[in-house]
Amino acid sequence: MTQDTLYHLAIDTNEDLPKRFGDIRFVAMGGSAGRMLAFAKRVQNELMNSPKANEYIDRIEMNELNELKNVSEKAGRYCMYKIGPVLSVNHGMGVSSLNILLHELIKLLHYAKCRNVVMFRIGTSGGLGVEPGTVVISDSACDELLDDYYKLNIMGERHWRPAIFDRSLVDELEQLSNEMKRNYHTVRGRTMCASDFYETQSRIDGAICNYGINEKIARLRHLVDNGIRNIEMEATAFASMCRYTGIRCAIVCCTLLNRLDGDQVNVDKSTLESYQIRPQELILAYIRKHL
């Protein structure tokens, strides 16, 4: 192709992508736009207080109002911020929305000639047998049938792609977490990636539900017995696509509730915010260490 339009990012190859994005070394993503802007601001603060602040200041993209610039705003799909060597971007909800973002991000990093980039998903999730607020570092990812694969129908055929994380990165994050002062638990475990929030996660509070509370609890206990510590909606696609393209990646999620105790997410705003910061703190510590 003479030109490639990354349609959902509002970026194309007509500009000098190595010049603008060639310094990227860390990509952080999560579901909601607000959370990823908050993370971008924490990174900005970190860089501006580092000994190399002078190097970074011109590598942070700002808008006319002197705020962090959403570089994908024109596409109206994702919010992406460039803060020196860090990209912070929201992926929306579910594997499909994440998949589009990853295809276009991976092309962007390729065109920009970035090397040894590490990708993180910092998310929210439902916990299984862990206290609300616990942080889970995923060491494997499965679908609702407990297959550790991302399944796609391509050219009329079913493809199973292994959903495997980089073991050394998981180890390093666990080590870093153990070194941090914190008043919450961090565990590593298997993450189930569900294709919806209600039925495929065995919730009984959706608009459609054809099973009772006893079947639900039996199913959730079966998941616990199979090593699953949390449920979210992106893990298999994230692990599989990064592995396929040779990018080291990890998922760190806070749990908003223990699903063995209920289905409803109704933690108050300040508690929710304190939970959401936990994965951000860990990834920020990783970035700080490797800057």
Added chain:
Amino acid sequence: MTQDTLYHLAIDTNEDLPKRFGDIRFVAMGGSAGRMLAFAKRVQNELMNSPKANEYIDRIEMNELNELKNVSEKAGRYCMYKIGPVLSVNHGMGVSSLNILLHELIKLLHYAKCRNVVMFRIGTSGGLGVEPGTVVISDSACDELLDDYYKLNIMGERHWRPAIFDRSLVDELEQLSNEMKRNYHTVRGRTMCASDFYETQSRIDGAICNYGINEKIARLRHLVDNGIRNIEMEATAFASMCRYTGIRCAIVCCTLLNRLDGDQVNVDKSTLESYQIRPQELILAYIRKHL
């Protein structure tokens, strides 16, 4: 349950939902937040110029700046506007994101005691054998294996739910479209719902691609031969969930390109806007007729 929190909408049953939302009769949704705000403004303009403007004016939710209010802003997931009897909301990309919205919308309509609500998806899509800018009214929806079902893994088992549209609604929309003055084509046809934008849609411009242009064209021709006129990423879930819960629904999409001619979406901004307005015009005509 004594209380139900619609977590992703930032609405709960502690307030008087029949009073606030009981007048809803039409729900319009689409992928991007900007497009659904634009549609909300068109509806607002329509209502304010109708003979019953006085009835509607207090039923339009505005914020402190006297702009249409995003009633789900606090959740940070979807943008939803209430304009008299119309809800306009964005569903993000992919069946998973749409599914969460539908569960919570259907519960909202139930709690608010709404009756005979009609739901529309007004989207963008890739066309198959039709001129760019053509409007497609979906008369059936299939997945990438050409099964007219929405498939979900619930409690460890695979479920196939028929993805069927209300025939009379499709007929009425086609009739209405034929009565409109327009300089573009409108067709009815089968819509393929893909789980990603690249590989499952047979694109060759993604970050991962294991087939060539000849296989791609053969596959796309096979889709055309099976009645498929456009490809998007939400149709099976939308048709299936609405049918399951007894809600009449339809999908009207503009096509941004003819996939037999290429993969890249690089229409210019004004052309894109003129395309996106087409499904909005049709749904607005339907609402006007039934107000």
